[in-house]
Amino acid sequence: MIKTDALIIGAGPTGLFTAHQLKIIGLNCEIVDNLDKAGGQCIELYPDKPIYDIPAVPECSGEELTNNLLAQIKPFNIGFHLNERVDEVKKIENNWEVKTNRGKVFLTPNVIIAGGVGSFEPRKFAPKECEKFEDKSIFYAVKNKKLFENKTISIFGGGDSALDWAVEFSKTSKVNLIHRREEFRGAQATVDKVLQLKKEGKIELFTKYQFKSVKGVDKLESIEIKNDDDKIVELKTDIVLGFFGLIMQLGPIANWGLNLDKKTIEVDTEKFETNQKGIYAVGDICNYPGKLKLILSGFHEGALAARACFKLARPNEKYRFEFTTSSKTIKNRLGVKSD
Amino acid sequence: MAKITYIENNGNTHTVEVAEGLTVMEGAVQNNIPGIDGDCGGGMACATCHVYVKDEWFDKINKKSEGEDDMIDQAYEPNKLSRLSCQIEVTTNIDGLIVHLPEKQL
Numbered sequence: 001m002i003k004t005d006a007l008i009i010g011a012g013p014t015g016l017f018t019a020h021q022l023k024i025i026g027l028n029c030e031i032v033d034n035l036d037k038a039g040g041q042c043i044e045l046y047p048d049k050p051i052y053d054i055p056a057v058p059e060c061s062g063e064e065l066t067n068n069l070l071a072q073i074k075p076f077n078i079g080f081h082l083n084e085r086v087d088e089v090k091k092i093e094n095n096w097e098v099k100t101n102r103g104k105v106f107l108t109p110n111v112i113i114a115g116g117v118g119s120f121e122p123r124k125f126a127p128k129e130c131e132k133f134e135d136k137s138i139f140y141a142v143k144n145k146k147l148f149e150n151k152t153i154s155i156f157g158g159g160d161s162a163l164d165w166a167v168e169f170s171k172t173s174k175v176n177l178i179h180r181r182e183e184f185r186g187a188q189a190t191v192d193k194v195l196q197l198k199k200e201g202k203i204e205l206f207t208k209y210q211f212k213s214v215k216g217v218d219k220l221e222s223i224e225i226k227n228d229d230d231k232i233v234e235l236k237t238d239i240v241l242g243f244f245g246l247i248m249q250l251g252p253i254a255n256w257g258l259n260l261d262k263k264t265i266e267v268d269t270e271k272f273e274t275n276q277k278g279i280y281a282v283g284d285i286c287n288y289p290g291k292l293k294l295i296l297s298g299f300h301e302g303a304l305a306a307r308a309c310f311k312l313a314r315p316n317e318k319y320r321f322e323f324t325t326s327s328k329t330i331k332n333r334l335g336v337k338s339d
Numbered sequence: 340m341a342k343i344t345y346i347e348n349n350g351n352t353h354t355v356e357v358a359e360g361l362t363v364m365e366g367a368v369q370n371n372i373p374g375i376d377g378d379c380g381g382g383m384a385c386a387t388c389h390v391y392v393k394d395e396w397f398d399k400i401n402k403k404s405e406g407e408d409d410m411i412d413q414a415y416e417p418n419k420l421s422r423l424s425c426q427i428e429v430t431t432n433i434d435g436l437i438v439h440l441p442e443k444q445l
Contacts, residue, residue: 041384045384045385046384117378117379117385123413123415123445126415126416126442157412158409158412159409159412179412180412180417181408181412183408185408185409185412210416210417210418228418228419244412244413245386245412245413246413247385247387247413247445248378248385248445249445262376263376263378293379293380
C-alpha cells in the first residue's frame with residue numbers, strides 16, 4: 001500500500017501542474033494515468049497541433065506543453081503510475097483507499113480527479129459477436145508481435161497505427177488493409193510505402209470499405225466487409241486489427257457517488273471539491289457555473305485544490321501563503337539556491 | 340432562425356428552431372436532444388456529435404472542414420452521409436434540415 005498526501009488521477013496538463021502546486025506547498029503526491037505516457041489529450045489527440053492560449057506562451061504544441069510541464073516538476077520526486085486505471089475508491093476513516101485495475105492500493109486523505117473527459121479506451125468494432133474473439137483473434141493494439149507472424153491479417157483504419165502495422169506485418173504475413181475512404185490520415189511517407197507494397201502484391205488494399213460482420217464458431221474464420229453501395233466482400237483471415245482511435249469514457253468514476261452533470265463532476269469554486277469531502281475535480285472534467293474548458297482554467301483549479309488538500313493532509317499545521325520569488329522554503333523544495 | 344429536425348436512432352423525432360450563427364451540434368445540446376454529446380465543445384477534437392445528414396441536404400450544407408474526415412474515421416459507424424454536427428453552420432439556407440443520429444456516439 002502506498003500512503004500519500006494526495007493522489008492525482010490523470011497526467012494531462014492539469015494533473016501535472018496540480019502535482020507541481022502540491023509539491024511547492026510541501027505535500028507529496030502520486031499520479032495515476034490509464035495511458036502509457038503523461039500528457040493526456042495534449043499527447044493523445046493533438047501532439048503536433050499548436051496551442052495559442054497558454055499565458056505567456058505565444059505558441060506551443062501539445063507535446064511541447066507536456067514536456068515543459070514535466071520539466072517544471074522534475075525537481076520533485078513524484079510517483080507516476082502509468083497504464084493503470086483507478087477502479088475503486090472507498091472511505092476508510094479519514095482517508096480514501098484507492099485501488100487500480102492492476103491491484104495497486106493507495107491510502108490518502110485527498111483524491112484529485114484531473115481526468116479530462118474520462119479515460120481513453122480504443123474504439124471497438126460495433127457487432128456484439130466481435131467480443132468473443134477479442135484478445136484471441138481480434139485486437140485493438142499490438143502487444144506481442146510474435147502472434148502476428150505467418151498469418152493472414154486484416155487491418156482496419158486510416159491513421160498511422162493502421163499504416164505502420166500494415167507495413168510491418170507485410171514482411172511476414174498476408175495483409176489486408178481496409179479503410180472507409182480513399183484518403184489516409186497517416187504520414188505521407190507511410191502512405192506511399194503502403195501503395196508501393198500494394199503494387200508489389202504484398203498488401204491488399206480495400207478503400208471505401210468498412211467492417212460488417214465476423215464468421216466463425218470457436219475460431220475466427222472470416223470477416224465480411226461492405227462498401228458504400230452495399231457490395232460485400234468476404235475475407236478469410238486469422239487476425240483482425242482495428243485502429244479507430246480512442247474514445248473517452250468516464251469509466252468507473254461514474255460509480256463513486258459523485259454529483260455528475262452529464263460527463264462532468266460538480267464542484268465548488270473555492271476548493272474544487274466534489275460532494276465527497278477530500279475528493280476534488282479539476283480541469284475539463286469539473287463543472288461549475290461559468291466553467292471554461294481551457295488548459296489555463298485547469299491550472300487555476302489545480303492550484304486551489306492543492307491548497308485545500310493541505311488542510312486534510314496536515315490538520316495540525318497552518319498553511320502559509322508564499323511566493324516562489326521570495327520563499328526560501330519553496331526554493332529549497334525546488335533545489336535552487338536562494339539569494 | 341432555422342428549423343432543424345434531429346431523428347434519433349430509435350425513431351424519436353425532435354424539431355427545434357436554432358438561431359443563426361450556432362452549429363447543428365449546439366442546437367441539439369441547447370435543446371437537450373439525446374444522442375449528440377459534443378464532448379470537446381465543438382473543437383473537432385472528438386467525434387461525439389456525429390450525424391448522418393439526410394441525403395438531399397448533404398450538398399446544401401457547408402462543406403466539410405479540413406480534418407473533419409480524419410475525425411469521422413474515428414466515429415461510431417460512419418458512412419458517406421456522415422458529418423460532425425459541430426461543423427455544420429446554421430443559416431436560414433438550411434431551414435428544414437434533417438439529420439439522423441447514430442445508434443450511439445461512443
